[in-house]
Amino acid sequence: MSTTVMLMQLTKGLAVTAEIFILTLLFSLPLGLLISFGRMAKNPVIRNLSKIYISIMRGTPLMLQLIVVYFAPFYVFGLKIPNYRFPAIIIAFALNYAAYFAEIYRGGIESMAVGQYEAAKVLGYNKSQTFFRIILPQVIKRILPSITNETITLVKDTSLAFVLAHAEMFTLAKQIAAKETSIMPLMVAGVFYYIFNLIVATVMEKLEKSMNYYR
Amino acid sequence: MENVLLQIEHMSKSFDGMEVIKDISLSVKEGEVVSIIGPSGSGKSTLLRCATMLEKMDGGNLSYLGESAVWEEDGKCVYAPKAQMKEIQKSFGLVFQNFNLFPHYSVMKNIIDAPMVTGGVSKKEAVARAEKLLAQLGLSDKADAYPYQLSGGQQQRVSIARALALQPKILFFDEPTSALDPELTGEVLKVIKELAAEHMTMIIVTHEMQFARELSDRIIFMEQGIIQAQGTPEEIFNSSNERVGEFIGKFQS
Ligand SMILES: Nc1ncnc2c1ncn2[C@@H]1O[C@H](COP(=O)(O)OP(=O)(O)O)[C@@H](O)[C@H]1O
Ligand SMILES: [Mg+2]
Numbered sequence: 001m002s003t004t005v006m007l008m009q010l011t012k013g014l015a016v017t018a019e020i021f022i023l024t025l026l027f028s029l030p031l032g033l034l035i036s037f038g039r040m041a042k043n044p045v046i047r048n049l050s051k052i053y054i055s056i057m058r059g060t061p062l063m064l065q066l067i068v069v070y071f072a073p074f075y076v077f078g079l080k081i082p083n084y085r086f087p088a089i090i091i092a093f094a095l096n097y098a099a100y101f102a103e104i105y106r107g108g109i110e111s112m113a114v115g116q117y118e119a120a121k122v123l124g125y126n127k128s129q130t131f132f133r134i135i136l137p138q139v140i141k142r143i144l145p146s147i148t149n150e151t152i153t154l155v156k157d158t159s160l161a162f163v164l165a166h167a168e169m170f171t172l173a174k175q176i177a178a179k180e181t182s183i184m185p186l187m188v189a190g191v192f193y194y195i196f197n198l199i200v201a202t203v204m205e206k207l208e209k210s211m212n213y214y215r
Numbered sequence: 216m217e218n219v220l221l222q223i224e225h226m227s228k229s230f231d232g233m234e235v236i237k238d239i240s241l242s243v244k245e246g247e248v249v250s251i252i253g254p255s256g257s258g259k260s261t262l263l264r265c266a267t268m269l270e271k272m273d274g275g276n277l278s279y280l281g282e283s284a285v286w287e288e289d290g291k292c293v294y295a296p297k298a299q300m301k302e303i304q305k306s307f308g309l310v311f312q313n314f315n316l317f318p319h320y321s322v323m324k325n326i327i328d329a330p331m332v333t334g335g336v337s338k339k340e341a342v343a344r345a346e347k348l349l350a351q352l353g354l355s356d357k358a359d360a361y362p363y364q365l366s367g368g369q370q371q372r373v374s375i376a377r378a379l380a381l382q383p384k385i386l387f388f389d390e391p392t393s394a395l396d397p398e399l400t401g402e403v404l405k406v407i408k409e410l411a412a413e414h415m416t417m418i419i420v421t422h423e424m425q426f427a428r429e430l431s432d433r434i435i436f437m438e439q440g441i442i443q444a445q446g447t448p449e450e451i452f453n454s455s456n457e458r459v460g461e462f463i464g465k466f467q468s
Contacts, residue, residue: 118269119315123381124304124333133332137319215317215363 001180008184009176013169020089020158020168021196025093025151032086041094050102063160064158066092070164089161097154104146108139141187141211148204155197169193217244220306220385220416221266226275228265235261236272237440243385246414250427253437254462259420262437263387266301270379277307280384305334312372312390316362318343322349323358323375325378331378334381347437348376352406357365368399372406379410386410388419389423424466426454436462 038050057065070088075080081087112135120130161172173189176182221243228236230353231347235258243249251259264270264278268284272292277285284303295303300344317325318350327341336344349355353371371391379384383467391407392400404426410417411430421427427434432450436444444456454460 011384113315115311115313115315116317119317121269122267122307122309123306123329123377124301125329125331130330133328134317141319214361 013172016168017158021109023090024093028097033099033105035102036105054099062162064095100150104143108143144208154195220245224276224277235440247432248411249418249433250421250431251435257437258440259437260389263389279303292362304382306381309387310391314374319360322360326377330380344380352376367395368402371403386415390420405458
């Protein structure tokens with residue numbers, strides 16, 4: 001296999017990796033916020049369920065979660081879902097990352113001074129106006145560094161999708177490496193991951209800077 | 216007939232079984248300036264927080280402009296339904312000791328956001344109000360600044376402007392100068408004095424005795440959750456009540 005062909009295949013794999021990455025963020029960021037609400041709920045049933053959820057998601061391997069999400073519909077419910085491989089990967093990643101994001105949101109929300117809520121209340125803001133106009137923007141600024149950390153981990157974690165033999169970059173790199181008995185494809189994949197993460201870090205840094213107009 | 220804006224009857228409030236407000240009754244008429252003084256822990260903030268509904272009262276009645284906000288039924292306090300409460304809330308504003316400005320909003324946005332979002336005021340009208348208030352409070356050049364760029368005195372003036380932008384009938388202050396460096400208290404007190412001159416109805420918790428004396432129509436001395444004494448500044452400052460005399464004496468030395 002020529003180097004060009006290998007690069008082309010890995011680039012295709014990188015596109016799939018990026019797809020997993022983007023879809024995971026798209027679903028897990030809002031879901032995490034929802035779960036953090038559950039985690040902080042007054043209702044003890046909702047609160048404890050959320051707590052258990054977070055604990056399981058953070059306490060078991062993501063690789064195992066991928067396998068469970070993919071095989072459970074058939075082995076537990078006897079369901080055969082066509083073209084389920086990719087959705088299963090996104091579901092597992094989103095469920096897992098939402099748990100981490102939930103704890104980050106919670107930390108940020110709980111760090112807000114009560115005076116912000118009180119000022120908003122006296123000024124007539126209702127609960128959702130208070131949250132979305134006053135609290136959340138400040139929370140996002142505070143938690144952005146932690147979100148950046150998780151996001152960079154996610155780029156690397158996408159490689160775990162290889163357990164379901166999905167054609168993302170790492171799976172492909174491993175296959176080519178085995179076929180060609182060369183470590184080159186894996187090295188190239190490593191470089192690609194690194195560049196991907198450089199881009200992610202740069203974007204996140206820009207985002208953080210864009211919120212530096214206040215303290 | 217003079218218009219009663221705020222009526223508190225037999226208000227009580229406990230924290231963990233400790234009674235912090237004990238059967239307090241108080242009514243404030245339109246245009247009146249009432250100062251509340253008293254030692255730390257006497258329940259002044261709690262009184263204001265119950266009156267502004269940041270804290271739930273345990274007993275008693277509360278009404279604004281004759282509209283009942285809270286009343287007692289079977290020994291428990293009942294709060295007016297949401298829609299009514301929203302209207303009642305419009306009649307008062309509160310200025311906090313530590314300002315509680317929204318740090319992510321500019322000065323202008325801090326002032327116009329609530330009228331636009333909660334008061335149904337157009338942007339044009341909100342900005343016009345804000346510009347007028349900023350000019351009045353000497354902050355015209357700070358409209359685009361963010362709170363962290365302002366001194367404490369400026370921040371407190373912005374928070375007063377933010378409260379006034381909703382055009383409340385009555386304005387509460389909880390120690391508006393206590394978080395400020397001494398050299399900055401003057402500019403905030405001056406603003407409050409100007410509001411008094413315009414007959415803004417105000418209830419001010421303060422430790423600034425001279426200020427309270429000059430400005431108030433009535434001074435209330437609170438201690439241990441009750442109104443120990445009240446009267447005109449002259450009555451309070453010449454009070455024969457031992458506790459009042461002792462308290463005021465401490466501040467005048
Ligand atoms: N949220 C609260 N929980 C428990 N105790 C409180 C709370 N707020 C105030 N207190 C207590 O109530 C008493 C009166 O407090 P406060 O109204 O702040 O007094 P002041 O404003 O006159 O200094 C104090 O003993 C204070 O510790
Ligand atoms: Mg106080």
